[in-house]
Amino acid sequence: MDPSALATLRAVRAHGGVTAAAAVRHLTPSAVSQQLATLQREVGVALTERAGRGVRLTPAGHALADAALDVAVALERARAACDAFVASPGGTVTVSAFSSGAELLLPGLLGRVAALGGVTVECADEDVAQDRFVALTDRFDLVVAHRPDGGVGWGADVVVEPLLREPLDVAVPSDHPLAAGGSVAPGDLVDLPWIAVREGFPVARVLDELTVRTGVEPRVVHRINDFHVVEALVAAGHGVSLLPRFTTRAGPGSGLRLLPLRDVRAGRLVEVLLRPDRARRVAVQRVLTELRALAAGVAASTS
Numbered sequence: 001m002d003p004s005a006l007a008t009l010r011a012v013r014a015h016g017g018v019t020a021a022a023a024v025r026h027l028t029p030s031a032v033s034q035q036l037a038t039l040q041r042e043v044g045v046a047l048t049e050r051a052g053r054g055v056r057l058t059p060a061g062h063a064l065a066d067a068a069l070d071v072a073v074a075l076e077r078a079r080a081a082c083d084a085f086v087a088s089p090g091g092t093v094t095v096s097a098f099s100s101g102a103e104l105l106l107p108g109l110l111g112r113v114a115a116l117g118g119v120t121v122e123c124a125d126e127d128v129a130q131d132r133f134v135a136l137t138d139r140f141d142l143v144v145a146h147r148p149d150g151g152v153g154w155g156a157d158v159v160v161e162p163l164l165r166e167p168l169d170v171a172v173p174s175d176h177p178l179a180a181g182g183s184v185a186p187g188d189l190v191d192l193p194w195i196a197v198r199e200g201f202p203v204a205r206v207l208d209e210l211t212v213r214t215g216v217e218p219r220v221v222h223r224i225n226d227f228h229v230v231e232a233l234v235a236a237g238h239g240v241s242l243l244p245r246f247t248t249r250a251g252p253g254s255g256l257r258l259l260p261l262r263d264v265r266a267g268r269l270v271e272v273l274l275r276p277d278r279a280r281r282v283a284v285q286r287v288l289t290e291l292r293a294l295a296a297g298v299a300a301s302t303s
Helices: 003-015 018-025 029-043 059-087 099-116 134-138 204-214 227-235 282-302
Strands: 048-051 054-057 091-097 119-125 142-148 159-173 193-196 219-223 240-244 256-259 267-274
Touching: 003 018, 003 029, 003 054, 003 059, 018 029, 018 054, 029 059, 054 059, 091 099, 091 282, 099 119, 099 142, 099 282, 119 282, 134 142, 134 267, 142 282, 159 227, 159 282, 193 204, 193 227, 227 240, 227 256, 267 282
Parallel strands: 091 119, 091 142, 193 219, 193 240
Antiparallel strands: 048 054, 142 267, 159 240, 159 256, 159 267
């Protein structure tokens, strides 16, 4: 039953008729009559009867109006409970992140939130195709997602909080001829064997741009989403790849070299997605504030 219609039934009883109830409920008399008719169809018994030029409640109508008061009280109690939950600065906040984003952000986030006190963060890694990140907001309070630099956004159904932009560099074996240079151009990469992520994942879009720039589709020999596996394969000489600059282990002894890609916007935007209702929670906003501060520190330290 519609709680609004139940409130209208109570107003008819309290104020003695349809017209007076309509004024109190800020409805037209016709709308009041329609709500009463809908309720009557739902319960299967007459709720009102003619009384002179107006209407009055039947015994069944009075019984339902009594019950409607209990419903109204329960709804107000539920609203109060929700308001208290939303306003609480503590509680559990769930966070998901794609794999390399989780490596980059979650350890520091857990440390920062632990220092706040009162908030517990539960983390999960969810490395999904770009078109599946929004759906994760039904399961998690905060979803750390990534999309191609300059690519399509997430739509109007979610709140989007930017965190940082992470460059994607070309990873080559340290003994590769290209490793001696400071950067690479699209033409340098024609006919090389590529280790790429699966189709539909943000990093794959840069390879599409390489095809546009060179007129030659990259020769993909392996599709692997675990960047640490990709690092090992590149270091062993089994191909080149695109890897995120902030989390790739490319230091001395790693066996690989990261090279910026010229003339192509090779990067990804790391953002937080959350449902508007979850965004109202104070505890969620506290965690989001720490996540933004952490990301700002990462961006500043790598610029």
